[in-house]
Amino acid sequence: MSKEIAFKNRDRFIELGLTIAALRKMQGMSQEQLAEKAQISRSHLSSIEAPNIVRPFSLEVLYNIADALNISPGDLINFTLPPIRK
Numbered sequence: 032m033s034k035e036i037a038f039k040n041r042d043r044f045i046e047l048g049l050t051i052a053a054l055r056k057m058q059g060m061s062q063e064q065l066a067e068k069a070q071i072s073r074s075h076l077s078s079i080e081a082p083n084i085v086r087p088f089s090l091e092v093l094y095n096i097a098d099a100l101n102i103s104p105g106d107l108i109n110f111t112l113p114p115i116r117k
Contacts, residue, residue: 041085050110052080054100068099 064078069084071092078086080113090104096105 039070040087044085044087045082047108049082050107051076051096051100053108053112054102054107055057055080058100065096065099069095071095091102 051065055062060068061071062076062080066073067087069076069092075086075088075092076096078084079088081091093107097107100107102110
């Protein structure tokens, strides 16, 4: 089984990471605070949120992050960020 991420899923992981970062910031949390609540390292969270890094992560981590953000995992996956105005 290949560890490479399909291009389609690559974009999904990037979008999910950006969503996590946006929700974290909207709640006034630092990466360190969210990482602690989600029981992961700050560097792991940083790599999940970074748009130039594709960091796949487990469902357990997804559930922990969702719980820490007080959002259901399904809502976290389906959350849509508003478009950036130019």
